[in-house]
Amino acid sequence: MLVIRRREGEGFVIGASIEVDILEIDGNQVKIGIRAPRETTILRKEIAATRDVNLASAQQAEEAVVEETLKRLRLSPKLPLE
Structure with missing residues (x-):
């Protein structure tokens, strides 16, 4: 350093x-x-660490769980625009 x-x-x-x-x-x-x-890309150190943890968690998600979540999101009612 x-x-x-x-x-x-x-x-x-x-x-x-x-x-x-x-x-x-x-x-x-x-x-x-x-x-x-x-x-x-310029990030504060704590933001970069959070991003890395989130990416690692997302990569460990089981494909079936991801597919089910996407299916539910597509079927969810649309929220009114404010």
């Missing part, structure tokens, strides 16, 4: 296409800005 110190207004680059700027430091919180190509 690379550890660098940056002050407010400073930044760094990752590769040729990602820029990270330190926008604000307030106590123990840091606000950063990230410039990256649209196709680059």
Whole structure:
């Protein structure tokens, strides 16, 4: 892991296409800005961990259970639009 110190207004680059700027430091919180190509996925670490757990759980679901759930969803009454 690379550890660098940056002050407010400073930044760094990752590769040729990602820029990270330190926008604000307030106590123990840091606000950063990230410039990256649209196709680059940027997620908070806890969101990425939740996604990985959900994907792993979904892959373990039995096919019959998935098919039954899809069947029930197709037969459920449509909710009125608000």
